[in-house]
Amino acid sequence: MNQVHNKVAIVTGGGSGIGEATALLLAEAGARVVVTDINLVTAEETVETIKDKGGQAICLQHDVTSERAWNKVCEATLAEFGGLHILVNNAGVHGAGLPGFEEATLATWREVMTINLDAVFMGTQKAVLLMKDSGGGSIINLSSVMGMVGGASAAYNASKGGVRLLSKSVAVYCGNMGYNIRVNSVHPGFIWTPLVRSLVDHMDEDNMTEEGLRAMLTERHPIGRLGTAEDIAKGILFLASDDSAFITGSELVIDGGYTAV
Numbered sequence: 001m002n003q004v005h006n007k008v009a010i011v012t013g014g015g016s017g018i019g020e021a022t023a024l025l026l027a028e029a030g031a032r033v034v035v036t037d038i039n040l041v042t043a044e045e046t047v048e049t050i051k052d053k054g055g056q057a058i059c060l061q062h063d064v065t066s067e068r069a070w071n072k073v074c075e076a077t078l079a080e081f082g083g084l085h086i087l088v089n090n091a092g093v094h095g096a097g098l099p100g101f102e103e104a105t106l107a108t109w110r111e112v113m114t115i116n117l118d119a120v121f122m123g124t125q126k127a128v129l130l131m132k133d134s135g136g137g138s139i140i141n142l143s144s145v146m147g148m149v150g151g152a153s154a155a156y157n158a159s160k161g162g163v164r165l166l167s168k169s170v171a172v173y174c175g176n177m178g179y180n181i182r183v184n185s186v187h188p189g190f191i192w193t194p195l196v197r198s199l200v201d202h203m204d205e206d207n208m209t210e211e212g213l214r215a216m217l218t219e220r221h222p223i224g225r226l227g228t229a230e231d232i233a234k235g236i237l238f239l240a241s242d243d244s245a246f247i248t249g250s251e252l253v254i255d256g257g258y259t260a261v
Contacts, residue, residue: 029241095154096153147185
């Protein structure tokens with residue numbers, strides 16, 4: 001099960017939340033992991049945890065909006081581990097706190113798009129170039145339930161919807177080219193991570209607390225709880241592994257029933 005032993009994985013945004021849980025789970029399953037994050041300190045902490053458990057990992061500071069930074073990450077991955085088999089495009093931002101649709105500007109639109117969609121394009125393209133001549137691989141792009149339904153900011157919805165269809169398009173492209181590369185998107189519901197907890201700072205309601213925010217979000221999930229980072233990491237591990245060898249161009253919705261109602 002979950003055959004990732006000795007495979008090489010890059011996980012962006014691996015210093016916290018879903019990225020951290022994913023890096024830890026991949027390493028536990030035997031992968032060699034490149035943990036990248038804009039915050040080098042948190043990436044280092046993830047790598048230390050992996051090493052303490054006997055895993056192999058390195059950390060790199062990574063601005064995912066920079067093509068030059070992507071090139072450096074790919075070069076470092078090849079130098080350290082000799083190839084790439086798994087890419088998890090996890091780094092992203094939420095749209096909370098940005099102006100409403102009528103007040104939005106091109107600058108605020110691009111602020112979200114650059115991180116949530118442009119960066120995923122760059123990472124996916126770099127991964128295809130590395131994987132196509134080395135036996136193939138699996139690319140997992142983090143979208144959201146908000147990439148399937150409306151409800152957040154227009155920029156956030158559009159960016160996450162873009163990730164979904166970008167993943168499908170590249171999956172078809174790789175198939176047509178004869179590359180053994182699978183590309184899928186993952187669509188979490190509300191996951192109780194530092195990113196989601198920070199939403200409380202942008203709520204219109206007076207005196208909103210973390211506990212109140214959690215209760216409000218929980219009500220929207222028929223399963224009766226919010227997700228954890230580990231819930232999503234397990235789905236990512238499945239898509240990264242040979243157990244999902246017949247899955248490409250698909251979306252894995254892990255949302256506690258959010259999109260069912």
